[in-house]
Amino acid sequence: MSILVGIAVDEGRLRPDQTLRELLPQQASSMTEEEASITLRQLLTMTSGIPGGSGALHLSSTDTVSQVLEYGITSDPGAAFQYSDAGAHLVAAVLGEAVGRPILEYAREKLFDPLGIDTRPAWEGWDTDPRSGFAEPGFGWVTDRSGLNVGGFGLKLKAPDLVKIGELYVNGGRWHGRQIVSAAWVEESTSPKLTPEQAKIDGQYGYLWWVGEYTGHPAFQASGSYYQKIFCFPGPRLVVVVTAAAGSGPDTLHKTLDPVIERVIFDPLLAG
Numbered sequence: 001m002s003i004l005v006g007i008a009v010d011e012g013r014l015r016p017d018q019t020l021r022e023l024l025p026q027q028a029s030s031m032t033e034e035e036a037s038i039t040l041r042q043l044l045t046m047t048s049g050i051p052g053g054s055g056a057l058h059l060s061s062t063d064t065v066s067q068v069l070e071y072g073i074t075s076d077p078g079a080a081f082q083y084s085d086a087g088a089h090l091v092a093a094v095l096g097e098a099v100g101r102p103i104l105e106y107a108r109e110k111l112f113d114p115l116g117i118d119t120r121p122a123w124e125g126w127d128t129d130p131r132s133g134f135a136e137p138g139f140g141w142v143t144d145r146s147g148l149n150v151g152g153f154g155l156k157l158k159a160p161d162l163v164k165i166g167e168l169y170v171n172g173g174r175w176h177g178r179q180i181v182s183a184a185w186v187e188e189s190t191s192p193k194l195t196p197e198q199a200k201i202d203g204q205y206g207y208l209w210w211v212g213e214y215t216g217h218p219a220f221q222a223s224g225s226y227y228q229k230i231f232c233f234p235g236p237r238l239v240v241v242v243t244a245a246a247g248s249g250p251d252t253l254h255k256t257l258d259p260v261i262e263r264v265i266f267d268p269l270l271a272g
Contacts, residue, residue: 085152092151166239
């Protein structure tokens with residue numbers, strides 16, 4: 001989602017400082033003044049005040065954007081970091097409004113097809129029950145009930161495809177000689193955006209990327225449910241991808257896998 005927003009910014013369709021009042025004009029009249037003042041940048045950095053948790057977003061709703069806005073905010077826009085799938089889904093709504101077509105269609109033309117990521121056929125739907133087909137092999141991207149692809153979760157990609165996403169970013173947005181997304185956006189979106197106070201619990205964050213460093217090496221990562229990971233080290237141009245099954249809880253997986261990956265993969269590869 002961050003990459004697609006960056007492409008739309010490069011095309012002049014979006015600006016990070018635009019507010020929800022400008023970005024979602026059809027819903028503007030039902031927004032509170034605080035919600036209307038939320039910027040795209042605040043949505044991307046999870047500082048919009050829109051809460052996390054399952055209560056803030058119901059994919060079965062016929063209008064998820066209105067449902068999220070009706071749920072309300074829990075802090076002033078820009079004040080605090082709070083990871084929010086609902087906020088990320090508003091990013092999807094903003095992107096869809098800006099490009100004027102289905103997000104998957106836009107993503108295929110601008111990102112997936114150029115990178116050689118096979119997205120055909122695609123499973124799309126809001127019901128992710130295993131019997132629905134979401135658990136079947138192949139590409140999939142969860143939508144809400146209106147057909148809007150979800151901004152915060154539910155994108156199924158194979159490990160080699162995740163590597164391509166990482167390679168694109170450690171190479172400054174270039175893929176086989178073609179600039180897919182600007183180097184300026186890659187740098188901007190993977191740079192720390194939180195104040196020390198905002199970052200003290202969960203760590204630093206960029207534009208939908210977690211950012212930080214490991215043993216002095218600047219790094220950023222995409223982190224999905226159940227330890228789906230793209231670790232990126234731009235200096236040595238190292239990309240490490242991990243996929244995992246939905247078994248143990250995320251805290252258990254982090255405690256178990258983090259030290260193993262650091263000792264077995266990161267330390268040897270970054271030692272030189």
